[in-house]
Amino acid sequence: MPLQEWLRANYTPDAEARSYFSAFRFDNGSALPAEKINEYTVNASVIKAVLRLMASANALRRVGQISWEAMAGTVAYFKREFGHTLPESMLRFRKKVAQFKREGYVSLISGKFQNQNSRKVNYRIERLILSLDSLPERPFNTTVAEMYNQFVCGELNVYDPETGELFDPEEFTDKEGEPIALSETTVANYLNNPKNRALRSKLHDSAWDFNNRYRPHHKRKAPVWAFSKISLDDRDLPRKMADGNRVKAYYAYDVASGCVVGYAYNRLKTADLFIDCVRNMFRLIDRQGWNCPAEVEVEHHLVNNFADGLIRAGVVFPFVRWCNPGNSQEKRAEHFNRVKKYGVEKRSQVGIGRWYARLEANRPKEEKVYDEFNNTYKEATYTYEQLVADDIRAIREYNNQLHPNQKLYPGLTRWEVLCRYQNPNLAPVDKALLYRFIGEEVRTSIRRSKYCRVHYEDYALPSPELIGRLAPNDYAVEAYYLPDEQGNVPEVYIYQHGAYIATCCRIEAYNEATAEQTDKDREAYAEQAKYNAQFDAMIAREKIRRVRLLPGDIPAHEEPEIVEAIPAALPEAAEGFDFGIDYAALAKQEL
Structure with a gap:
């Protein structure tokens, strides 16, 4: 037939239709299955071929006058060849073509997709199944199926504990009013749906389990420069x-x-443990001459007390990162702890691991003692000093291992990367500010306009001018300092009423016997003499100007009296000296 021949010759797959159906998304974000994309693309191609025929006068002259009955019959004839699913009925086919002309490709998508009415388990039933699973006993899937079927049959009452509302079994029936019963397999399938498993975990599991199993995490990369960020745990x-x-x-x-x-x-987990760690870190920084880290990452536990001081952004560290509680994977220190534990400690220490570890090699040996407590195990124990010494030794071994990123730091250990790749944009440590938070504090006073005494050592002001910063009639100050590993205190930082006064260095005593003096003694003498000279110069430079007071009955400003001056008589001409005259006797006579 001419009509069949024309359709066979002019049928072409519609590329535009395939693109449309491939990119199509339902309201919930789901896409069409691949087989439906192919099916709808073929249907669109057939309808477009029919529309091209009806719009072409030349084609109509070639095939002759056609009717909708003939067109529907021809399309049905090619159903097996093209693989379309268009209706074979003339009226339904004509309606589908008209709908396609009005609505386009979307008219070919079946309304059964995403239609809750077509599901045996609709949204309401699925939420009821999840609600039954929410019981604190955490029932088995089979128990949930049993409770659901009892409920729809009126044998079990279910209510909302927040509102007290009873669920109505009549709302869970089919069109004929029969209860919608579900098999154990169907209930299990819905409970184990990935989305529902996440919802159930949020309800039943701990925050740690839910966060580490289901909650999405960020993808990060480590910084390149040392001290750009430090992490504590x-x-x-x-x-x-x-x-x-x-x-x-x-x-x-x-x-x-x-x-x-x-x-x-x-021995105890207190805030002192955190402060001692920070002190140890800054002792290392001071000893190596490094700058202050740019960012610190901490958790709320133990550190909350320092949120308004030491661990406040912009005070000591420019940036502070507070990790979310229970989110151990967020802290870099957690990952480093694991590497140190299983990469170093396990090689040199006995009993490293956890009894519930998945890997058998990481489960330490335990022997139970069957006594009246039924909770006693044979375990090797160690002294506090042994455990600390072993861990410090493990830290040194860990720091001197090759850096894991050998592509970025070829041939370098962790310690070498720390020393060679210090961030060049870091600021120096402000010890005067830092030691107020992590240092020791001693109340003392300024003595003899020069020094204060801290733990039986004297520390001098850098300049005598600084005594002018003290409050009136108040020489008491607070001295902050941080001893090094040997307990030495080379300098202290003094404050008065919260205001910084000065940094005082320790006064070195010198041997007063000149014959025994060394170069160090002479340097100490020169330093002290220099301060005394500065003090004397300040006293001389700012010497108080003396004044005198007039008696109270004399005016402070008296008008001067003008007196006429009398010319003085000219002296007589001196006579010549005569050795025969007794000038002494003449002088006495004139008196």
């Missing part, structure tokens, strides 16, 4: 002491190098 050392407790440790890691740059230990 506490940890219990794996092995126990004789009393059954574990040593509490606190570490500070440089994120770029992975180095441990600060550590502290204590």
